[in-house]
Amino acid sequence: MRKLFLIALKDLKLAFRDRAALTLMLLAPFALTIGMGLITGRFSGNTNTGLSDIPLVLVNEDGGSLGNALVEMMQSKDLESLLEPQVMTDLPAAYALVDEDKTAAVIYIPAGFSDSVIPASGQSTPEEPVQIELYLNPTRPNSVGVIKTILEQFMSQVEVGRIGGQVVVTQLLTSGAIDISQAEAVGRSMGEKQANEAGQSSSIKLNRVTNSGEEVKFDILAYLAPGMALMFLMFTVSYGGRSMLVEQAAGTLPRMLTSPTTTAQVLGGKVFGIFLTGAAQMLILIFGTTLLFRLDWGAPFAVFVLVLAAALGATGWGIFLTALLKTPGQASAIGSAVMLIFGILGGSFINVEMMPDWIQFISRITPNRWGLDGFTTLALGGGFANILTPIIGLLAMAAILFVISVVIFSRRGIGRL
């Protein structure tokens, strides 16, 4: 066992003394993470990772009860984090804000809207209803979608109120429960009651269950940093595999086997060395990004276990490639290619969920995908129990690749790589 550790530590030291390797092991992931942080606005506090503070302009020319209620609802405390409404009186100026892409939409409430829904005493409902206009910005479909949903809910509330009042009064009059003189008062009170309750359906109860835990604002860097770290982890493991082939070509590996060291100890030591280097690289990157960018990776113990699992899964690939390849040059070239392919398939460049289903399926062969799943869950407040699937996935990947590699090595002999 001591020999195994010695071989592993020797490889770990060699890797961290190689300045060229360090460029890709540590400098490149840092540089790309910083670059991604810059272009996503993470460092300027300008990230656009979700919908909030949607800019909206309200022009209320109605001035009636419903027009005012709509403005109040849009400005309510419930929606203050979602919407950023601005009340204006100049309609052309409001339209111009949409045209210039400075706001997501204008809600224009024309004069007479309230009266067209609930006619004033002694007046009848107009033949053509007065319509609220939603002047929308087509370049912001999500923001517009949210505004539309809220507006539709309000309109539905208004309609339910109107119809509710009408139905109740008609039924009561037909049954003789009230007379015509009471109809208007009953209709108005019922309409208001129905309108107020329409948002909360009485016949279908919506039980809201909030997940445990505190509010977690997702930091885009919590996706980008592990993405880059995992991609360059693949470089590290292929670099480790390459070192085995270099030793074979230089004759130090066969020489090692002439000493009282078994093949299993040599192979185990090399594999353990690759694993240690990969894990150390990940931990340094995590420590560095935590310190430099104040990035919260999540529960420390879970992060540590996930790092070990990711390093093990990647080591499996490193050793598998070494078993298949014959020269250090091949290992360098194929290793770099695999690093890039796994990077793009595993979500290091773009979110895998944006890709077609078949790519998402294939991405499961990469440690990047499992690792990123786990790191994202942890960054969003998940705990150890929530990352069991990625951990099991990575361990299974490592086990399968180790078994295949051992079979290949045993066929051709480690000294005759």
Add this chain to the structure above:
Amino acid sequence: MRKIFAIFWKDTFVRFTSPLEWLFFIILPIFFTVILGAGTGPSDDQRVKLYVVDLAKTSLSENLFSSLTESNSVHPVLIELNVAVSEFDERKVSTVLIIPTTFSQENVINNRAELELRQQPNNMNALIAQQAVQAVLSRVSSAVDIANASVAKAESIEGFSFTSNDARQVYYNQALEQAQTLMNEAPVRMTEVEADTADPVSYDPRANSSAGQLITWVFIPLIGLSAMFAFERQKGTLRRLLTTPTSKAVFLGGTIFGQVVTALVQMLALVLFGIYVMKLNWGHSLAALAAMLVSSALAAAALGTMLGTFVKTEGQANGLSIMLGMVMAMMGGCWYPIELFPQTVRVIVKALPTSWAMQGMLDIVLRGQGLSGVWLEALVLLGFALVFFVIGIIRFKYE
């Protein structure tokens, strides 16, 4: 000139001795172009994902799901309970709507229908999903709510009571029918007008991917020229050249010429892939295309030449060229649309040749411009080339 060609042939022969070179020369660039072309860009559907678990499987639950699919703000996905719970616990989805087995028309009428909405704490997407679900529920149940309220109001009036349960049911049914009729006949009170806002992001995933990957995969090996110089210096072959009647200009000219010609062949292959496989409009102005390809290749080769005078070993140069190539490609807008970058960053990245190369390539393939539209970008790239070459040549040493 013969010597320059001799150096060019030697470098090309050495480079393509290994079949693996083809992997980086054409296979991976095409792979990346196809994957990024298929999987990037503003998604067609960016609504908030809402998992819906339908345990009831009744016509009412199907109607509810169907109403949710019409929502502008949520994208409902029908899913099994265990998968939904697992992904919810893993924070992969903000909201899960569970429709229990008891969700039926009968229970809605009797006010016993319930739904469960699981939400992540203080999550904006969860709030959006909740709004959408409530809006749909309001539509689905409003007629029943009105009928219930109608009966309740009648019962609350002093001196009025139903003579029997049947009479109460008849009253309810009439109210429900009337409410449904009126709801169906309700006038449209909202109108939508779409503004003519110009999209600030000119983006076509395939065109951006084709142009971006072309630049990325050509810049990295051309910056890698530095590794060739470092290698020859390390091995002493540069010193050996001193014993031959070969000037610095001839050596540099031959090496750079060879790499630039190889890069042009690679770019042409990728352009042809773009034209014939991805059906992109690369070929409408050959002059513009030639100007951009040549100026981009020269700028990248000059950068590699300059870098080669700063690094000591081939290993260092390899690592640096990959890192610099990737960072410059990313910051230059080759992976993600530059229009999405913060304004300050968009100004800063003008200092990178990749940014000008990408802009020029997009002017051709995306915006259909000719030579008059890309002359500035080509000129700036030639300027980069001039500055980098001058520094590289001044600093170049055989030892």
